[in-house]
Amino acid sequence: MQAIPLDRFDSDIFKLWDKQWFLLTSGDLKNGHYNTMTVSWGSFGIMWNKPVAIVVVRPVRHTFGFMEKYDTFTLSAFPEKYHNDLKLLGTKSGRNGDKIAETGLHVCASQRIAAPSFKEAELSVECKKIYWDDYKPEHFLDNTIEKNYPRKDYHRIYYGEIRHILGTNRYRTK
Numbered sequence: 001m002q003a004i005p006l007d008r009f010d011s012d013i014f015k016l017w018d019k020q021w022f023l024l025t026s027g028d029l030k031n032g033h034y035n036t037m038t039v040s041w042g043s044f045g046i047m048w049n050k051p052v053a054i055v056v057v058r059p060v061r062h063t064f065g066f067m068e069k070y071d072t073f074t075l076s077a078f079p080e081k082y083h084n085d086l087k088l089l090g091t092k093s094g095r096n097g098d099k100i101a102e103t104g105l106h107v108c109a110s111q112r113i114a115a116p117s118f119k120e121a122e123l124s125v126e127c128k129k130i131y132w133d134d135y136k137p138e139h140f141l142d143n144t145i146e147k148n149y150p151r152k153d154y155h156r157i158y159y160g161e162i163r164h165i166l167g168t169n170r171y172r173t174k
């Protein structure tokens, strides 16, 4: 992986979120306190003239506590052969043991932030939290949205300023 300047970042963005998925990882590698979970809802864009990654986390997730406590997070995308590992990390909770150890994935240091990245990633987006809010059901204008919340566990939305992108050539325009 190499650093990718923002104006050279290129991806099939809808497929990347919806089909390939990311690991959202928050915490601090140096003190060994971090957690990861699979995410497929979110986006990349521009807000307040800053490049941002937007993720949503239900309060029941173990990762939620890390997102609240720590300033930074990473989004990591992987080659297809790790897809089952992302399934596992998106169904088991880090609250009940070391789920990363059950996969073929290994954390490693990020370049600009404290939250870890993954050695096996083909794309790693390093972010610093700049905003959060909670989804409010009274603001849902499409009544199909509420069906995602039978337990009323509305997501908290986080905006992270993108501080660094590392990726393979697949994610870089020529």
Ligand SMILES: Cc1cc2nc3c(=O)[nH]c(=O)nc-3n(C[C@H](O)[C@H](O)[C@H](O)COP(=O)(O)O)c2cc1C
Pocket: 021, 035, 036, 037, 038, 039, 040, 041, 042, 056, 057, 058, 060, 061, 062, 063, 064, 086, 087, 089, 090, 091, 092, 093, 094, 095
């Ligand atoms: C494909 C996929 C996408 C997911 N996307 C999200 C998401 O965007 N937000 C969320 O809160 N949970 C999402 N989840 C659920 C969490 O990944 C899952 O509950 C995980 O076990 C939480 O782990 P944790 O308790 O260690 O944080 C997704 C799960 C899968 C399989």
